[in-house]
Amino acid sequence: AQTVTQSQPEMSVQEAETVTLSCTYDTSESDYYLFWYKQPPSRQMILVIRQEAYKQQNATENRFSVNFQKAAKSFSLKISDSQLGDAAMYFCASYNFNKFYFGSGTKLNVKP
Amino acid sequence: GAVVSQHPSWVICKSGTSVKIECRSLDFQATTMFWYRQFPKQSLMLMATSNEGSKATYEQGVEKDKFLINHASLTLSTLTVTSAHPEDSSFYICSATPGTGARDTEAFFGQGTRLTVV
Numbered sequence: 001a002q003t004v005t006q007s008q009p010e011m012s013v014q015e016a017e018t019v020t021l022s023c024t025y026d027t028s029e030s031d032y033y034l035f036w037y038k039q040p041p042s043r044q045m046i047l048v049i050r051q052e053a054y055k056q057q058n059a060t061e062n063r064f065s066v067n068f069q070k071a072a073k074s075f076s077l078k079i080s081d082s083q084l085g086d087a088a089m090y091f092c093a094s095y096n097f098n099k100f101y102f103g104s105g106t107k108l109n110v111k112p
Numbered sequence: 113g114a115v116v117s118q119h120p121s122w123v124i125c126k127s128g129t130s131v132k133i134e135c136r137s138l139d140f141q142a143t144t145m146f147w148y149r150q151f152p153k154q155s156l157m158l159m160a161t162s163n164e165g166s167k168a169t170y171e172q173g174v175e176k177d178k179f180l181i182n183h184a185s186l187t188l189s190t191l192t193v194t195s196a197h198p199e200d201s202s203f204y205i206c207s208a209t210p211g212t213g214a215r216d217t218e219a220f221f222g223q224g225t226r227l228t229v230v
Contacts, residue, residue, distance in 0.1 A: 035218075035219075037221075043223070043224045044224070045207070045221035046221075047218060091156070095217055095219075098161065099146075100158070100207075102155045102156045104154070104155045105154075
């Protein structure tokens with residue numbers, strides 16, 4: 001089985017500042033996908049960003065970018081110019097063999 | 113993005129009764145649907161994986177007879193909590209993946225169902 005570890009239960013960032021959320025994973029496979037999902041208070045899971053393991057280039061989506069270190073099995077999420085609406089739980093996830101594995105989540109607080 | 117609709121959003125039921133939760137993919141065919149349970153301030157715990165037309169695959173520790181999953185069509189999966197007890201109270205989330213192309217590696221989530229058993 002795969003495991004996904006998020007070592008930061010909670011983080012805070014000042015509005016307009018940059019924050020990085022950490023994620024490590026464990027897999028023996030060479031072909032897999034990694035995701036960051038956001039869960040706001042409404043509890044609707046929202047895809048933030050996706051990375052294919054075979055791609056060396058880090059994925060970016062507007063203010064969100066990842067630092068994918070395949071050898072280190074690390075997949076961190078950087079949020080630039082943080083906004084109040086970014087406050088939520090963030091889950092790192094891996095996908096392989098038709099199954100998603102989720103980390104324990106990081107609660108992000110954004111201070112005005 | 114694709115839309116997954118989960119119904120109801122919240123339900124209260126009496127202990128000993130059964131509750132059915134529906135998960136529909138509105139604009140794509142979902143070959144695989146997942147059912148999760150989420151406790152407060154915790155991550156999503158995978159309960160089972162269902163493929164259209166076949167029996168669901170349950171995760172270890174999940175009671176098959178209590179949590180009945182049916183994936184009768186490519187757009188609908190249901191989770192029935194049978195003989196519900198207060199300890200079954202939780203937030204249940206479904207997700208669905210399309211079956212073709214690169215999109216099948218993305219999970220689209222329903223809005224979740226808050227079940228309270230009294």
